[in-house]
Amino acid sequence: MNPTRKIFVPDAASLPKTADVVVVGGGIVGVATAFWLSRAGLDTVLVEMREGLSTLTTPLSVESFRAQMTESAMADLVLPSIRMYENFAETVGIPGHDIALKHQGYLFVSDDAAMAEKLRQAVAVHHSHGVTGSEFVDADAIRRRFPYISERMVCGTFHQNDGWLSSHEATQGFAKGSHAKFLLQTRVTGIGTDAAGVAAVHTSRGSIATRHVVNAAGPFAQSIAQMVGVTLPVDAVRRQKVHVAPKPQIPRSAPLCIDIGAETYWRPEHGGALMAWVDPDEPVTANPLEDVPTDWDYAAVLLDKITALSPFWAEVAETLSASDLTTTAGYYMYTPDDQPLIGPVDAVNGFHLNCGYWAGVMLSPEAGRRVSCLVTGEMRPEDNPLRPSRFAEGLVTTGDSFLRGRH
Incomplete structure (x- = not known):
C-alpha cells in the first residue's frame, strides 16, 4: 500500500x-x-x-506514564506498554521514530504523616509487580532531592523510570x-x-x-x-489542564509532582509547565462534546492551590499575563x-x-x-x-x- x-x-x-x-x-x-x-x-x-x-x-x-500502579490488572498493561515506548522505533518498525520520551519520574507527596504507612504499602505492591525502582521518600529525602517541593510535604513515593512523551x-x-x-x-x-x-x-x-x-x-x-x-x-468526567509559558523559576529537570491530598500536579514542559487540579465537584457529563468548554477562572484557582505543593508557583504567578496561560479540557472515563x-x-x-x-x-x-x-x-x-x-x-x-x- x-x-x-x-x-x-x-x-x-x-x-x-x-x-x-x-x-x-x-x-x-x-x-x-x-x-x-x-x-x-x-x-x-x-x-x-x-x-x-x-x-x-x-x-x-498530560501525556505521561507511570509504573506506580497498585492494581495487578493495570500493572499488567502499563509495564509492557512502557517497554514498548522505550523501544518504540523498533516496536513500530520505523527506524529513528522519536516520541520525545523522558524518564524524569513521578513524585507523589503528602503533607499528612499518617499517609506514610499507606505509601510504604504502595511501594511494596509496586515491588511485587517488579517495579523495584519505586521508593518511599521521607521528609529529609524530599528536602534534599526535590527542593522545589513545599516543606509541608513529609512523605511520598518516587519512581525515576516514570515520565512522559509526545502522544x-x-x-x-x-x-x-x-x-x-x-x-x-x-x-x-x-x-x-x-x-x-x-x-x-x-x-x-x-x-x-x-x-x-x-x-x-x-x-x-x-x-x-x-x-x-x-x-x-462508564462515566465521562471533564478534566482541565493549564499550559504555562516558559519561566525561569520552573525547574526543567523536575519529575511530575503530585500532591496526593489536594490532587494538584505539575510537570515541566519545554521551559514551561503543564499543571492540573482534579476538582472533586466536577459532575459526570451525560453528553460528551468534541470541543470541551473550560472555566474562565480555572487557571487562577489552580495557581493558588498548587503553591501548597511547590511554593515557587507564587512567584511565577506574579509574572504571568493572560497570554502565558492556556487552559484546555478533555474527559477521563471511569468504570465502577x-x-x-x-x-x-x-x-x-x-x-x-x-x-x-x-x-x-x-x-x-x-x-x-x-x-x-x-x-x-x-x-x-x-x-x-x-x-x-x-x-x-x-x-x-x-x-x-x-x-x-x-x-
Missing part, C-alpha cells in the same frame, strides 16, 4: 467495502489497537470522525507502522447486526461489511455501544472499578471494547495488543481480567492507585 494513502479521507471509490475488523476511534487507544490487529494479519480499518488522528482526548492529557508522535508512529487503513472525517452512523452478530459498520461515507468491531471511541464509546443495544458502565473495559461483549457477537480509560496514553500499547490477542483467539476471554463481563461476574476490585481522579 502507498503509505501516503494509509491515512486519508475516503470517497465513494476509496472507501473499503469490507474489513476483517473495524476500529472506531482514532485516539492513541484506537490507533494502537489497529496497529496490533493489522500486524496479526487482519484486514483492519479504523474510522475517525475528525480531521486527524490524535486530535481529541489524547493530546489533552501525537506515538499515535502517528502506530499508524504509520501499521498495515491498517485510517479513514478520517468518517463518522459512524450505525452498526448493522444479523443472526451471527456484527455484520457492518455504517458511516457518513458508506458501509463497511465486517464481523468484528472494536469500540475505542473514548468519551463517545457509550453512543457507539448503544448502536448495538449495549449500555456501558476505575479500570478499562477490554474485550468482547457477550451480548453481541463480534462487538469488542477498548475504552473506559483515565490513563489511555500510558496503557494503550499493551491494551491494543491484548485486544488483538482476544480477537484472534490467542488469548481466551476468561484469561483477561478486564473483560466487560467482570461486573456481572462479581469480580470487581476497586482501584486504589493514586491520582486516578476518582473520589
Whole structure:
C-alpha cells in the first residue's frame, strides 16, 4: 500500500467495502489497537470522525506514564506498554521514530504523616509487580532531592523510570507502522447486526461489511455501544489542564509532582509547565462534546492551590499575563472499578471494547495488543481480567492507585 494513502479521507471509490475488523476511534487507544490487529494479519480499518488522528482526548492529557500502579490488572498493561515506548522505533518498525520520551519520574507527596504507612504499602505492591525502582521518600529525602517541593510535604513515593512523551508522535508512529487503513472525517452512523452478530459498520461515507468491531471511541464509546443495544458502565468526567509559558523559576529537570491530598500536579514542559487540579465537584457529563468548554477562572484557582505543593508557583504567578496561560479540557472515563473495559461483549457477537480509560496514553500499547490477542483467539476471554463481563461476574476490585481522579 502507498503509505501516503494509509491515512486519508475516503470517497465513494476509496472507501473499503469490507474489513476483517473495524476500529472506531482514532485516539492513541484506537490507533494502537489497529496497529496490533493489522500486524496479526487482519484486514483492519479504523474510522475517525475528525480531521486527524490524535486530535481529541489524547493530546489533552498530560501525556505521561507511570509504573506506580497498585492494581495487578493495570500493572499488567502499563509495564509492557512502557517497554514498548522505550523501544518504540523498533516496536513500530520505523527506524529513528522519536516520541520525545523522558524518564524524569513521578513524585507523589503528602503533607499528612499518617499517609506514610499507606505509601510504604504502595511501594511494596509496586515491588511485587517488579517495579523495584519505586521508593518511599521521607521528609529529609524530599528536602534534599526535590527542593522545589513545599516543606509541608513529609512523605511520598518516587519512581525515576516514570515520565512522559509526545502522544501525537506515538499515535502517528502506530499508524504509520501499521498495515491498517485510517479513514478520517468518517463518522459512524450505525452498526448493522444479523443472526451471527456484527455484520457492518455504517458511516457518513458508506458501509463497511465486517464481523468484528472494536469500540475505542473514548468519551463517545457509550453512543457507539448503544448502536448495538449495549449500555456501558462508564462515566465521562471533564478534566482541565493549564499550559504555562516558559519561566525561569520552573525547574526543567523536575519529575511530575503530585500532591496526593489536594490532587494538584505539575510537570515541566519545554521551559514551561503543564499543571492540573482534579476538582472533586466536577459532575459526570451525560453528553460528551468534541470541543470541551473550560472555566474562565480555572487557571487562577489552580495557581493558588498548587503553591501548597511547590511554593515557587507564587512567584511565577506574579509574572504571568493572560497570554502565558492556556487552559484546555478533555474527559477521563471511569468504570465502577476505575479500570478499562477490554474485550468482547457477550451480548453481541463480534462487538469488542477498548475504552473506559483515565490513563489511555500510558496503557494503550499493551491494551491494543491484548485486544488483538482476544480477537484472534490467542488469548481466551476468561484469561483477561478486564473483560466487560467482570461486573456481572462479581469480580470487581476497586482501584486504589493514586491520582486516578476518582473520589
